[in-house]
Amino acid sequence: MITITSILSRYTIPHHLNEGITVANVAEAPAGVDLAKRLLYEIVNPTTALYLSGGKTPKALYEQLAQEEQIKPGAVGMVDERFGKKFHGNSNEKMLRESGLLRYLEILDIPFYPILQNEQSRAKTAEIYDEKIRHLNATFHESVAILGIGVDGHTSSVAPNRSGFTNPMFDPAQSHLFVSEFNDPKSFYGARVGMTFLGLSMLDLLVVLVFGDDKKDALEAMFSDGSEEELPARFFKRQEIATKTLFITDQNV
Numbered sequence: 615m616i617t618i619t620s621i622l623s624r625y626t627i628p629h630h631l632n633e634g635i636t637v638a639n640v641a642e643a644p645a646g647v648d649l650a651k652r653l654l655y656e657i658v659n660p661t662t663a664l665y666l667s668g669g670k671t672p673k674a675l676y677e678q679l680a681q682e683e684q685i686k687p688g689a690v691g692m693v694d695e696r697f698g699k700k701f702h703g704n705s706n707e708k709m710l711r712e713s714g715l716l717r718y719l720e721i722l723d724i725p726f727y728p729i730l731q732n733e734q735s736r737a738k739t740a741e742i743y744d745e746k747i748r749h750l751n752a753t754f755h756e757s758v759a760i761l762g763i764g765v766d767g768h769t770s771s772v773a774p775n776r777s778g779f780t781n782p783m784f785d786p787a788q789s790h791l792f793v794s795e796f797n798d799p800k801s802f803y804g805a806r807v808g809m810t811f812l813g814l815s816m817l818d819l820l821v822v823l824v825f826g827d828d829k830k831d832a833l834e835a836m837f838s839d840g841s842e843e844e845l846p847a848r849f850f851k852r853q854e855i856a857t858k859t860l861f862i863t864d865q866n867v
Contacts, residue, residue, distance in 0.1 A: 618819070618860050621656055625649070632867055633837055634856030639863065643825035646862045647675045650760070650821055653860075654679070657819065660688045661755040665809075666715075667693035667770065668706025671762040671823045673713055680714030688754050690719055691747065693761060694771040694808030695729035697736045697795065705730065729807050736795045740807045744793035747813055757817040759809075763824050767832045767845035771808025773798060775843045783810050784843050792816065811842070811849050817858075822850065824863040833867045 618636050622629045627649060629638040640646040658664055664687040666676065679685050692706060701708045707728045710716050719726045727750070729743050751757055763769050773781050779801065783794045792813035797805040814820065824833060836847040850859045861867075 618653075621653055625652065632861075633851045634853060635850055635859045635861055637861045637863065637867060639866070642864050643671075643674070646823060646825055646864060647678065650675050650823060650862055651678050651682075653821065654758070655684055657756075658685055658687045658758060660686055662687045663689050663691060663750045663754040663757045665691045665693050665757065665759040665817065666706075666710065667759070667761050668695065668709060669762050669764070671825055672760050673709055675760065675823070676710060676713035676715045680718045683718055686722065687724060689725045689727065689750055691727045691750055692729045692743075693759055693814075694806065697739065697797075697805035697807050698730070700728070700730045700732050736797065736805055736807060740791075740793045740795040743807065744791055744813075747792045747809070747816075751816055756819075758819045758821065759814065759817050761814075761820055761822045763822060763829060763832055763836070763847045765828050765832055767835060767847045769822070769847050769849065770810075770814060771796075771803075771806035772811065772846040772849070773801075773803050773806070774846055781843070811846075814849070815852075815855060820850070820855070820859045822859060822861045824861060824865060826864070829863075830865050833863065833865050837867060 622638055627638050629636055695706050696704050707730055727746055731739055761769055766774055768774060772783050775781055779798050782796050788794050791810050794810050795807040835845050842848045
C-alpha cells in the first residue's frame, strides 16, 4: 500500500503527527473531500475492500466518487448503519443510494454488501455482517475505511457511555466481535449496527474526515487523556491504530 505521508508530500498538503496519528490540515471541507478522493484514487484498486460510514460528513465525497466514475475497489461494505427496514428514511444505505454511488457500483458490477437485511432481528443482522466482514478481509489484499467523528466523540456506531446508557460494545464479553449492535431509544442513536473497535482494528487504513467548528471540542477531547468509553474516538490513539490512521480536518489539532 502507498504510504499516506508520501502522497501528502507529493500534493504538498500540510500534515503532522499528533499522538502518532497523521493529521492533514485543509482550509475547508471541500478541500478535505478533494484530498480524500485523490487518496482513494491512488490507494483503492480491485484488490481492496472499501468500507463506507454514514453521517453527513462523507456524503459529498461519495457524490464525487459517483460522478467521476474512477474508483474501482474489489468490493464495498459499510462501517455502520441505523437499524430498520432497508432504505428507511435515516439509513446510511439510503444516503449511499442518493449519492449515486450504488448505481455506479452496480454499473461496474462491483459487489456492494449492505448491513440491513429485511426480516432479520438486530442481533441476527449484526451476526451476519460480522461473518461478511471476516470473509471480505480474508478475500481482499487490503482494506480501507472512510470514517467520521461525531460531536460527542463517537465513531462508527460506537457511542459513548453516559448516565442512563452503557454501550454493550464495551462489554468484555463482546471483545471477539467485529460487528455488534445496541438500542439507545432515549437518544438520537436509537438502534444501531456497526463495526466494533476490533473490527476497525483489522483494517489496513482508516481515513477519518472531521470538518466544522462543531467538531473542535470533540477533537480536542480526543487528544486529551481519558477513557474510550467516555469518548470512543480515543480509539484512534492506540499505538497500533494511530500508525494506520489519517485525519483530514479543517480544525487545528
